[in-house]
Amino acid sequence: MIRVNAEIELDEREIQEDFVRASGPGGQNVNKVSTAVQLRFDVARSPSLPEPVRVRLIALAGRRVTQDGVLIIEAERYRSQRRNRDDALERLIELIREACEVDKPRRPTRPTLASKKRRLDSKQRRGETKKLRTVKPGTD
Known part of the structure; x- marks a missing residue:
């Protein structure tokens, strides 16, 4: 089990990893070894995620989520497969943690009478200068 926070734990079987050849640095190794990782996590059908977290995670992930609700994270930052696996998993966990945080609703406010007066006074002074x-x- 992969612990995300106090309430959420992911089963390792929910995460699928595919290894592909990476672009970028690595010398001859880059042509021979599949070090880049494509991590796939089915957000839409995951039993580990509560519904509000699932909705926020899909919104946060944006274009990284497919039509079927599968989140794809690609990691090819490092030259070794193990470090790329760890990087992809850490990015997934961080994304889920971010989706767990509920945004505080914005309460609309109105400008005070004094701030309106200050604004109009400064506009008046600016107009006089231009005149x-x-x-x-x-x-x-």
Whole structure:
């Protein structure tokens, strides 16, 4: 079991890993060894995730989630397969933790009377400054 937080634990069987050849640095090794990792996690059908977390996770992941609700994380930052696996798993866990946080709802506020007055006063002063810059006809 992979522990995400106090309430959520993922079963290792829910995560599928595919190994592909990575681009970038690695010398001849990059042409021979499949070090990049494609981690797949079925968000839509995962029994480990509560429904509100599932909805927020799909919204957070954006284009990384397929039409079927499968989250795909690609990791090819490192030259070794093990480090890329750890990186992909850590990114998945971090994404799920972020989805667990509920945003505080915004309460609309209104400007105070004093702030409205300050705004209008500054606009008045700015208008006066600009008015002094105008050249009146016949004063050339």
